[in-house]
Amino acid sequence: MVKRGTTKVKTGLAEMLKGGVIMDVTDAEQAKIAEDAGAVAVMALERVPADIRAAGGVARMADPVIIEDIMEVVTVPVMAKVRIGHFVEAQILEAIGVDYIDESEVLTPADEANHINKFDFTVPFVCGATNLGEALRRIGEGAAMIRTKGEAGTGNVVEAVRHMRTIMGEIGWLKSLREDELMAAAKKLQSPYELVREVARTGKLPVVDFSAGGIATPADAALMMQLGADGVFVGSGIFKSKNPKERAKAIVEATTHFNNPEVLAKVSKGIGEAMPGLEISEIEKDKLIQFRGW
Amino acid sequence: MNLSKKRIGVLSLQGAVREHLHILEDCGAHAVPIKKPCELHKLDALVIPGGESTTIRKLMIKYEFIDAIKQFHKEGMPIYGTCAGLILLAKKIIGGGEPSLDLMNIEVRRNAFGRQRESFEVDLKISGIGGKSFVGVFIRSPWIESVGESVDILSKFEDKIVMAREGGLLVTAFHPELTGDNRIHDYFIKMIKKS
Numbered sequence: 001m002v003k004r005g006t007t008k009v010k011t012g013l014a015e016m017l018k019g020g021v022i023m024d025v026t027d028a029e030q031a032k033i034a035e036d037a038g039a040v041a042v043m044a045l046e047r048v049p050a051d052i053r054a055a056g057g058v059a060r061m062a063d064p065v066i067i068e069d070i071m072e073v074v075t076v077p078v079m080a081k082v083r084i085g086h087f088v089e090a091q092i093l094e095a096i097g098v099d100y101i102d103e104s105e106v107l108t109p110a111d112e113a114n115h116i117n118k119f120d121f122t123v124p125f126v127c128g129a130t131n132l133g134e135a136l137r138r139i140g141e142g143a144a145m146i147r148t149k150g151e152a153g154t155g156n157v158v159e160a161v162r163h164m165r166t167i168m169g170e171i172g173w174l175k176s177l178r179e180d181e182l183m184a185a186a187k188k189l190q191s192p193y194e195l196v197r198e199v200a201r202t203g204k205l206p207v208v209d210f211s212a213g214g215i216a217t218p219a220d221a222a223l224m225m226q227l228g229a230d231g232v233f234v235g236s237g238i239f240k241s242k243n244p245k246e247r248a249k250a251i252v253e254a255t256t257h258f259n260n261p262e263v264l265a266k267v268s269k270g271i272g273e274a275m276p277g278l279e280i281s282e283i284e285k286d287k288l289i290q291f292r293g294w
Numbered sequence: 295m296n297l298s299k300k301r302i303g304v305l306s307l308q309g310a311v312r313e314h315l316h317i318l319e320d321c322g323a324h325a326v327p328i329k330k331p332c333e334l335h336k337l338d339a340l341v342i343p344g345g346e347s348t349t350i351r352k353l354m355i356k357y358e359f360i361d362a363i364k365q366f367h368k369e370g371m372p373i374y375g376t377c378a379g380l381i382l383l384a385k386k387i388i389g390g391g392e393p394s395l396d397l398m399n400i401e402v403r404r405n406a407f408g409r410q411r412e413s414f415e416v417d418l419k420i421s422g423i424g425g426k427s428f429v430g431v432f433i434r435s436p437w438i439e440s441v442g443e444s445v446d447i448l449s450k451f452e453d454k455i456v457m458a459r460e461g462g463l464l465v466t467a468f469h470p471e472l473t474g475d476n477r478i479h480d481y482f483i484k485m486i487k488k489s
Contacts, residue, residue, distance in 0.1 A: 002414045009413045012433045012472050016344050016377070019308040038353065040308060040346040075390055076346050077410060077434065099410035099434070122411045256307050256353055257329065 005122030010144035013077065013100065013124060014208035017041055017145075017231055021221065021252050022079065022210065024048050024235040031070040031078075034238070037248030041077040041100070043233065044070040049106050049153030049213075050236035050275065053287070059107045061089040064096050071097070079126070084293055085111025087120070094123045100145070101125045103138075105292035106152045106235075113294060118142030128212070130163045130290055132170035136191035136199070137294075139207055146205060148229070149290045150213020153236050155277035157220045159290060160213050164227045167209070174200040213290070216241070216274045218254030218267050225258035236275055243272030300486055303328040303337040307353040309345020309378060313471035314479075321479050331362035338486045339372040342379030344433070344469050347404070350378055351394045360395060367397055372462040372485040380465035381436055388439060398463045399442025406437040406454070418468070420449045420457060423477050430456065430468035437467055 003009075020040025025031040026047060034042050046062040047055065061082050071078045077099035082089035084103055089110075093101050103116055105128050115138065118125040124144035129135035135146045148167060150160030170189070177185055177200060186196040198206055211224035212233035221232045232255055234248075241247045250267040257263035280288075299322065304314045306327035318325035318341070328334060340363065342350075354360055367373055375383045382394040384402040391404060407413070413434055417427040430451065438455035441447060449457035449466075456467040462485060470478040 002416045004412065004414045006415055008415060008431055008472060009433060012431055012469060013410055013413065015310045015313065015472065016346065016433060018310060018312070018345070019306070020346060020349055035348060038349045040349050075404060076348060094411065097409050097411060124410065252349070253353070253356070260329070 007144070010124035011207050014126070014145035017077070017210075018208055019256060020231045021248075021255050022231065022233045023238055023248060024233075025070060025239070027066065028069045028073045030239055030244075031074050033245055034248060035074045035076050037245060038252035039076060039248065040231070041079055042070060042074060043079045043081065043102065043235070044098070045081055048236040048239055049289075050155070050240050051153075052106060053153040053289075061086070061093065061107070064092065067093070067096060067098060081107055082116070083107040084109040085114050085116060087116045090116055090121060090125075094121055098123065103127050103143075105149060105289050109292050115141050115294070118144075126210075128290075128293055129167070131166045132174070132199070133189035133191045134293060135167060135205060135209070136189065136195045139195055139205070140192040143207065145208050145210065147210040147212040147233055149293075150211065150215070151280055151283075152213045152289050153278075154214050154280065154283070155216040155237060155240070155275040156280055157214045157216070157223065158280060160211050160215060160220075160224060161227065163213075163290075164211055164224060164229060167205075168228050171199055171203060171205070175203050215251075216277065218250045218264060218271075221251045222254045222258040222264050225255055231255065240275035241272060246271045247274070299324040300338045300483055301326060301336060302339045302341060302483070303334060304341045304343060305350070305359070305379075307345075307357070307359075308349050309343040310376075310469065310471055311343050314341045314343050314376075317471050317474070317476055317479050318483075321476050321483055323483055330357065331359050334362055334366050337366070337371065339374070339482065340366060341482075342373065342375040342382055343471070344377035344379065347378035347381040348391070351382060351391075354382070354394060363395055364397065367462065370462060372464065372482065373397075374464040374482045376466050376469055376471065377433065377435055380438075380467055383463060383465060398460050398465065399445050400458060400460075400465070401439045401441075402436050403439050404436050405434050407432055407435050410434055416451060418449050418451060418456070420478070422448060423481055425477065428470070428475060428477065429473050431472045432456075432468050435467045438465075
């Protein structure tokens with residue numbers, strides 16, 4: 001019997017994306033550039049996070065026409081974002097046939113308490129997390145892939161590093177606990193007990209974990225890989241830079257050869273100016289995107 | 295290091311590398327991630343994993359793997375390609391894209407089973423592999439549209455060819471590395487002893 005939308009099929013696509021770069025694109029032309037540079041998938045959206053941050057107001061799911069245009073020109077998987085808790089936007093994206101849905105804090109949340117029940121869908125979901133408890137709550141709701149949030153649209157990798165180190169550190173802590181301490185750990189993490197036990201036993205998240213939010217250079221991408229990311233999302237970092245084609249290629253190569261400083265040195269040369277960066281402490285606290293999500 | 299162990303490389307440019315390394319070790323082989331063509335030396339066999347075939351292809355060209363892997367094949371070493379690996383080994387691609395390694399006499403249709411929402415699991419019968427049926431995990435997977443005379447068809451799903459072998463080349467459109475079922479990797483390792 002043919003079974004669709006199983007956990008294996010949903011998490012399996014994320015496994016296939018490992019070691020790769022997923023790039024934000026806003027039209028078919030950018031999507032083609034991303035694919036030609038070696039992106040493993042593209043994230044179709046109306047504006048990159050840096051522009052969403054600048055524009056303010058309410059950011060919603062992209063117009064399906066934009067997403068369909070992009071699906072038409074590339075053969076790699078196409079992802080698209082919905083607002084946190086907006087399950088109808090997700091129903092629409094599933095109907096269009098996108099390959100992965102990102103329930104994303106980059107858009108304005110539609111629900112201040114609940115995320116989408118992702119088990120209701122055949123299409124898999126990726127969700128953001130800043131720590132292990134948040135990651136396991138999302139997996140508990142059916143997320144088939146996690147990305148650490150970082151701080152989108154800043155070109156500043158510091159938050160991505162903080163979130164990856166936090167999750168890795170908390171996994172290490174869980175591993176060190178005795179079996180009879182895991183319920184207290186689950187209480188502290190505010191996460192499902194069974195998932196806490198699984199992480200304590202295996203020493204890793206049950207799904208693939210990419211890094212996102214602030215990656216702007218090949219060195220940033222390699223840094224996140226060396227810290228334990230399975231792959232990277234690059235949002236504004238490519239198409240807000242001076243030479244997107246060359247930068248996109250360089251970030252792809254840096255993600256593959258993240259442990260080889262000679263390759264990293266080579267690909268970092270002469271790729272033009274990076275996107276302008278934002279210092280996190282200069283952003284007003286209520287403008288920080290990473291605190292969206294519950 | 296156990297010298298009697300077979301050394302099997304897994305092309306580690308992008309994709310489901312870890313799962314293949316894991317299952318090969320489980321089968322008693324010594325599994326090695328390969329990022330540079332010079333690392334192909336001293337291997338008894340090579341796995342080209344699933345991933346994004348367009349990405350892996352670009353990195354293979356850039357890092358000069360194409361001729362190196364062709365030479366590896368010429369020297370009689372078995373190669374196993376899953377999903378993207380199958381596409382990369384094929385001589386003919388339907389639905390966009392040039393052949394990459396151009397080694398196996400198969401005609402492949404990319405993303406033939408559809409987009410992710412059409413991805414599926416199903417029980418398969420595989421010739422040459424005993425015991426219960428094999429769980430085939432198909433993810434945006436290709437199928438083999440037609441094969442040359444020297445190719446053995448090992449499994450079909452709804453009339454579509456999803457597993458085949460030609461001499462030292464083995465391909466599956468599905469992902470045994472995601473199932474924890476060792477039987478196809480065991481079969482591949484036995485191809486070393488024969489070749």
